[in-house]
Amino acid sequence: MNEVGGKESGPWWARYTDWTRFLPETVKDQSRRIGKLLLLGFALRVVLLPIFGSTDATTTAWIGTVLMAKGQLILSNDPPPIFYLHALIFEVFRPIYPAAIFNRFVSPVAFTPGVLFPRSILSEPGIGILLTLVKLPYLAFDLASAVLLLWLVREPKPAVRALKMWLFNPIVLYVTYFFGQFDIVAVFFVILAFYFNQHGRRHGALLSLSAAILFKDFAIVLVPFFLVLYLEQKRGLFVRSKEFLKVALATTVPLAAQFLLAVLQTPFYESANYALTGDLMNGFFGHTLYNRGVPGVPLIQGFLTFIGYSVKLTSFSPIPDVIYLFPLAYLMLFVAWILLRRKDAGKLWNATTILFLLIYAFNLFHPQWFLWAQPFFIVLVARQGKPVSALYSGIVAFFFAYILYFDAIAYTFPLTPLIPAAEFWPGPASVMRSVGLPSDLIVNLARTAFSGLCLAWALRLFRAEWLPSGIPDQ
């Protein structure tokens, strides 16, 4: 019986008080415990909403605000749809939007180097409200992801464990509420795609993958794995071709939508400073759009950056012969996936986890990118327990050492909304350098250990999935 009771005799709104409708049957008997966990997780997030935020969060807010106020799109490496979502929320909450920040965002004052602008916004009056507005959709997608994990993990105990690990996960909290990055939106749709896939609902899975790609292009790397799984489950050239077309459509439609938005929306003329070089030169110079110092389309540039972040091997010949390790590892994993027999949703989950581990082991990555894999890690840890949880804890610990690379951007600037003086604090790596510690060496060693643990976990998963079942039948 429903806990709310009196379903037939109660008022029409009674059903809305029964939040347990969102829980799967497998864990409904633990609804009180889950309710407490969700409330605690929610409270923790609310506490973090207004007091932390990085320069990335204020840059996102700037783009969203300019779109809302002027109808002009600032072209960045991130796909435009997220900025429309922010513009919509800013419009809805326009009466409480902090006036001082709004005026700064639409004023013709520019800074060199550019990072000074979003950094200075972090200490403006009203920053708490702005950060809350920015993170509001993240909160919704984050909590929805938490509940989705309960539906995804069918065993009751691991399901609740996964929920707990998600709600109090330092990476989820750091990336979404301390750093204020929007990757949670795409991550939610990725989890949803795997949920639909687990339940044999392909169209739902493809639609969710499309939505994930729409908000963040990284989800494209998952598509070939889904494609192979679907093709294997079908027979006949025509049926397979149809399946291929569906997957191709699911991939290209969000990309086309991003492109169309970028082309059709009036661009904001962000003046690039030609006196700067490399990553610092962004925007228009004359009629040419520059992205990280290179003329080109930002979306493509973003993808090329991803490849450029890979560890590479170079030969010592006069011909610049380069082998990128991540694309190499990706291709090897993909071929292994094609050859794997009896593929299913569980194996796809593990292969995807390996894929993410390879990305982090072999690529330079931004702090927020580490969020992409968290649902995959969490579910495996929740199911497999101790040995894997130790491995995961090590990876998380070394992640926080790895992001010392980003110094003040990752550690001290985000404190500015709470402690305005933090705007001028040096980052931990700078402090280490100033006291004579070899910060680069320390961070590089931690990074090496991080990659080592990622590869160790990938190997463990690979052995479990491939070696027993990958041996061809005699």
Added chain:
Amino acid sequence: MRPPSGTMDLRLRLGVMILLVVIFPVAYVAAINALLPHESLAFQVGWTDQNFSGWTANASQGTSARLSVSNGTLSVISAGTVTAQQFVAADSPNLTLIDSRYHFLIVSIRAPAYNVAARIALWTGSGGPILVLVKTYADTGWHTEVIELRFFGLSITTPLRTIELGWLSVETPAPVATSVDFQGLSLAREVGEPS
């Protein structure tokens, strides 16, 4: 087993949910916003030049410039066609007494078209000019630039000697009498920043 709840119970439940999910968070955010001390970005000016007296015209080989000052606005005007790679500028007199703690150069700029890029160069007394700004603008309104000079290596040991405000042509040559305006030139530090 718990007894079935009545309507009052449901109302109470809904009320508690609204309190927890909406009212408490809103009250918390409002309180944080009111209690945490934040100041709007402000600069403390350490040096300024509002009348541009003593500034001299400068230009690349093959072209020339003239200056005009009116109501605190310095106009750098081309006296010949300015082709790509050429610039015209106004050079400040020697600035030996500037306190290097004022490490932001602030100036407002007005340029006429996409094919004209505002250009700011600095001289430290040793080496060549340091380019700190080369920008084109989408409109003919005023744009204020705040430039962190420490980013370009200026410090107590390498102090600023000369500021050069000017422009260069981009993509297509700029005709004679093209003008870029500058005003509100100052060197400043952010209010609240540590000394």
